[in-house]
Every structure is written in C-alpha cells, then in structure tokens.
Amino acid sequence: MKKKCIGIVGGIILLGEVLLLASCGVNSKEGIKEDVNTTTATQESISISTPSTSVPEVDLNVNDGEFSILTEDGAYMKNDNVYTIYQGGTYNLVGVLNGKIEVCVTSANASGIYDVTLELNGVTITYDKDSPIYILESTDTEISYDVEISAQNGTQNIINDLREKKSEEENLGEAAIYSEVDLKLKGKGELYVYGNYNNGIHTKDDLKIKNLTLVVNALNNAIKGNDSVTIESGSHTFISTGGDGIKTSNSSLSSKENQKGMVTLTGGDIQIFACCDGIDSAFDVVISDSVNLSIYTDTYSSYTEEVFDLSESTTLTSLSFPGGHGGGPGGGQGGPGGSEGNTDKSSHSAKGIKASNEINISGGNIYIKAYDDGIHANNDTLIESTNAYGNGIVNISGGEVIIEASDDGIHADTTINITDNAYINVKKSYEGIEANQIVFDGGTTYVYSTNDAVNAALCGSTLTPALYIKNGYVDLDCASGDTDTIDSNGNVYISGGVTVIKNRQQGTSSMTGGTLDVDYTVSITGGVLMSFGTWCSEANVTATKSSSSTLSSGTYTLKDSSGNEIITTTLSASYYGYRLFNKTNDSYTLYKDSSIVVSF
Numbered sequence: 001m002k003k004k005c006i007g008i009v010g011g012i013i014l015l016g017e018v019l020l021l022a023s024c025g026v027n028s029k030e031g032i033k034e035d036v037n038t039t040t041a042t043q044e045s046i047s048i049s050t051p052s053t054s055v056p057e058v059d060l061n062v063n064d065g066e067f068s069i070l071t072e073d074g075a076y077m078k079n080d081n082v083y084t085i086y087q088g089g090t091y092n093l094v095g096v097l098n099g100k101i102e103v104c105v106t107s108a109n110a111s112g113i114y115d116v117t118l119e120l121n122g123v124t125i126t127y128d129k130d131s132p133i134y135i136l137e138s139t140d141t142e143i144s145y146d147v148e149i150s151a152q153n154g155t156q157n158i159i160n161d162l163r164e165k166k167s168e169e170e171n172l173g174e175a176a177i178y179s180e181v182d183l184k185l186k187g188k189g190e191l192y193v194y195g196n197y198n199n200g201i202h203t204k205d206d207l208k209i210k211n212l213t214l215v216v217n218a219l220n221n222a223i224k225g226n227d228s229v230t231i232e233s234g235s236h237t238f239i240s241t242g243g244d245g246i247k248t249s250n251s252s253l254s255s256k257e258n259q260k261g262m263v264t265l266t267g268g269d270i271q272i273f274a275c276c277d278g279i280d281s282a283f284d285v286v287i288s289d290s291v292n293l294s295i296y297t298d299t300y301s302s303y304t305e306e307v308f309d310l311s312e313s314t315t316l317t318s319l320s321f322p323g324g325h326g327g328g329p330g331g332g333q334g335g336p337g338g339s340e341g342n343t344d345k346s347s348h349s350a351k352g353i354k355a356s357n358e359i360n361i362s363g364g365n366i367y368i369k370a371y372d373d374g375i376h377a378n379n380d381t382l383i384e385s386t387n388a389y390g391n392g393i394v395n396i397s398g399g400e401v402i403i404e405a406s407d408d409g410i411h412a413d414t415t416i417n418i419t420d421n422a423y424i425n426v427k428k429s430y431e432g433i434e435a436n437q438i439v440f441d442g443g444t445t446y447v448y449s450t451n452d453a454v455n456a457a458l459c460g461s462t463l464t465p466a467l468y469i470k471n472g473y474v475d476l477d478c479a480s481g482d483t484d485t486i487d488s489n490g491n492v493y494i495s496g497g498v499t500v501i502k503n504r505q506q507g508t509s510s511m512t513g514g515t516l517d518v519d520y521t522v523s524i525t526g527g528v529l530m531s532f533g534t535w536c537s538e539a540n541v542t543a544t545k546s547s548s549s550t551l552s553s554g555t556y557t558l559k560d561s562s563g564n565e566i567i568t569t570t571l572s573a574s575y576y577g578y579r580l581f582n583k584t585n586d587s588y589t590l591y592k593d594s595s596i597v598v599s600f
Helices: none
Strands: 012-015 068-070 076-079 082-087 089-098 100-107 116-127 133-135 147-151 156-161 175-179 183-187 190-195 199-203 206-209 213-218 223-225 228-231 235-240 262-265 269-274 279-281 285-287 292-297 306-309 314-317 353-355 358-370 375-377 393-405 410-412 415-428 433-435 437-449 454-456 466-478 484-488 491-502 514-518 522-532 545-551 554-560 565-571 575-582 588-592 595-599
Touching (some): 082 089, 116 133, 183 199, 190 199, 199 213, 223 228, 262 279, 285 353, 353 358, 358 375, 375 393, 393 410, 393 437, 410 415, 415 466, 437 491, 454 466, 466 484, 484 491, 491 514, 491 565, 522 554, 522 565, 522 575
Parallel strands (some): 012 575, 089 116, 100 133, 116 147, 133 175, 156 190, 183 206, 199 223, 228 262, 235 269, 410 433, 415 437, 437 466, 454 484, 466 491
Antiparallel strands (some): 012 522, 068 089, 545 575, 554 565
16 A cells, blocks of 8 residues: 655664664575674675576487387286386386387286386387376276386486377376376486476376486476475476476375375475476475575576466467477466566466465575566465365575566465575565565565565455564665555564665655555564665654765665674665664664764
C-alpha cells in the first residue's frame, strides 16, 4: 500500500539498547561475526560470479559394435530387437542397439535376488516405438524389486528416444528411461539421455542419483520422480525445452509412512536449463551440504522453445532464445508469479525453485536466473498426506544463494525465515523478498529491486503482515519511483541486527515511496538501522539526529567509540539525507571514505 512520503528525507541509523551485533564482519559461509575486529561485511567483498553454462557434449556415434548383454546371475529373453530381463541379477550392456531393454522381474536368481543392476559399459540404445529402457512392475504382485543403472568408469553411454513428440495419451513409456519401480542412477562413467517424446528420465516411484556424469535433454521434464528425487553427488546437466528441470508429483504417504514428493539435493554439481520451473516439488525442496546448483528458466535458458500443455491441447509460446531441440508437453504450467504492475516476466510458471509446501536451504552454493520468481513456496496446494494446504514457508539457514529474478527474488505465501549463516544476494528483482511474515534472525542478505525490496503483504493469509529483524546483516536497495525499500501492510519490528535501507526516490511531500512504508506500527528496540533516502511519514519514529543534506555516492562506514567498524555500505548514487537513532550508551561516527559525516 503506497502512501505519501515526506521529502525531508530520511535516513536512519539506529543503535538499540542491546547491541546484538557489535560487528558485521562476515564471510560468505559464516555470516555475522560477534568479534568487532573481524572484516566488515560489504557486498563488494563477496566474490560473486555467474556460473559457467557449458554443457558436456558427446558424439552420438561414439559407441560401435554389435550389442550384447552379459550376465552371470540373471536371465533374459530376446524377441527381435527387444530384450526382456525377467530375473534379478547384474547385466552388462555393451555395443549399439536399435531396440528396447525391458525389465519385468518374475523370479529371483539363484541367490534369491530380485533387484536388477544394468551396467552400461559403452552402450548406445535408440528406439522409435517405446521407451528405450522400460522398467515395469512385476506381474507377480508378491514380488517387489528395485533397479540400478550404473554407467561404468571411462565409458560414454547414450539413451536416445526417437519417438515423435507426444500428442495424446498412449500406453507407452513416458520417458527415454521409464520406470514403474524405485530407480537409482550411479557409476563413474557418463550417461547422455535424450527425451524427444516426453520426459528424459521418469520413475513412478523414487529416483536417486549419485556419482555419475549425467546429461539429460528432454521436451518435457528432464528428471521426474513421482514420489521423490534425491541427488547426492556427481556432475549433472538437466535441459528441458518445454517443461521442468526436476519434478515430483505425489504428496501422499508411502506404505512405510514416508512423505512423498520430496526433492533433496545434498551434493554434486547440478545445472538446470528449463522452459518452465527449474525445480517443481509436490512437497518440500531440501538443499544442504556441498551441492553446487545453477538454474536458468524460460528466456534465461538458451534451450527454451515452447510449452505444450497436453491436457488442454494448446501450445503456449514462451519468450526464448534460438536453439534447443523442439517443443514438448508442459511440465510447469500454472499462473505467473504474480506481482501486480510487473509485465516483464514469464506468462507461465518459470520459477527457479518452487514447492507446494516448504523450501529448506541449509547449505550449498545456489545461483538462480529466473524469468519469474527465484524461490517460491505455495500455501494454496492441497497436500495429499495431510488433506490440508501446504505451509508456504521458505527457510534459509546456510549456504550461498544468488538470485536474478524477473519477478520476486524470494516469495513465500506464508513465512520466510533467514537465519544462522545464510548468505543471500538478490541482485535483480521486481519485489526482492515477499511473504506474509518475514523474519531475519541471522545471516547476510543483500537485495536490489525495481519495486519493493522487502514486502510484508497479505499473500492470501489471514495473519497481519509483519517484518521482524532480530539479527544478521540486511542491506536493502531499490530503484527510484513509486517504490518502498521496506513495505509492510502490517507491522515492522526491529530488535537487533544490522540493517541498511536505501531508496533512490528524489522525494518531495507530494511523492510516494520511501525507505520505510508501514500501515500499522514501527517498533525499534535494538540493533543498528541505517536508512538513506526519502523517509515515509507513516514510519513515526523520532530521530535523535537527522539531516536533509544529499549524501553523495561512495563508501560509508559506521564505527563505535573504540574505532571498531560496525558496518560498511556503498551508495552507488546520491541519496537525500539521513536520520540517526542511538539508544545505546556508546557513541558512534559515520564516515564517508575517511571523512566524518556525523557523530552522535
């Protein structure tokens, strides 16, 4: 909600009665330090670079020779160019096959094993009538088995689905590698999968991936595990020209009472190029440990072509670069990301990471360039396991998250919690961080937006919107115009941390926008707050010292009476004035470069 803001300018620096953060020295992994003598946190001190977008390539004719299956403990039969494995065991595949590998276990091997391992030892499998690898449930309901596909060390393996693009429902495999049972991909070799019909790799159950180098190029979803997708390690490239990069679809409980629909990333190097959503989870997305993840959606993926919605028999043409490998059935349909007034975004869902319940990030290095929201958690999707709507929560407690988004940088329908050692840099956005409840309780956060940098809004919730800044370092900036650096349709509570808010509004009393726009209450009881730019009259807090002087661009540093740096921030343009609040027993000085601006 916009209100008139006074042109007498506002910048605020508040030092609370209890200074929870004596310094904001940080590195990108450890967040705010308590030691005031540590290196000061500045956006410029963090090394931020765009990840490489190189995609591994393979010669489609790399393998030659007659196709063969070798097994010492299993059994299969051959019918023309279709090989059917019907007994548990290990099978070594080598050579070139224009045909199909079908797995349908009906008996255990001599060791009593039902599970199947397919060792890919330099094999190329192409087929134009069904999935080149099709894994079925057993025809015996008493038999349950899993399948592993292992790319052997030093080999390049190709699975190429040559069917034409899916245009109607058919009783065929939905992907180049299609499984009706739990599927694990592993090994130390390379596997290249081309899904020209629909999906690249798709299992109706759980999909686990580790160690191997995996490249998937598909018309629809590159990777789909209906019940879950877990990636532990390896080097992976997932390309979707018309759908999602990684997708789950079920949110019920398994027979063992395990929650379905999870996407879990704990390690590996993963790059995703998606026409629609980079990751679309039916329940939670969990990212932790040492994963390196980069996501490009819609226009920002050079492979994007068109979204095809099979259920509606309509084609949505997406903004795209030339290139890619054809259109495909839609994997990421749904309404646009939703900020009113923003037209420079995708006409379909093209979010970096999307979940129907929660997104939990505690580690890893994440780069997202999305033509929609960067990170988005819904609370309007019915979860099968609870028969209730999703939580709509984003929790970021660790790792490094860099976002360039055409709509919201981070959006949650309910709550966003940024805590502990999180490092977040929303380098580009329309709305930077948006939720009904927004909590900063640690970490380091930078935001630049062309509208509101932080927006506590209704977002479909019945709760009064609120922003809480309890701890951490928060640096917010937005473009000039009808913009608010902090906009709350409810309350703002600041009790700790170090916060910098900037607004490039060249304001007068007739202008709207400013550093702090709040509908109800502003409560400031602790922490450090520095505000540069037009000050909204609704933010009714009395300044100890203020000035309407223009602050020129440059580096500004706040030091305590002992000369310790509290924070350093950079003004990239001129800002109108400041207000200073000091509720501590210490004295403070604001410097521009090495010159004193004001002491208080």
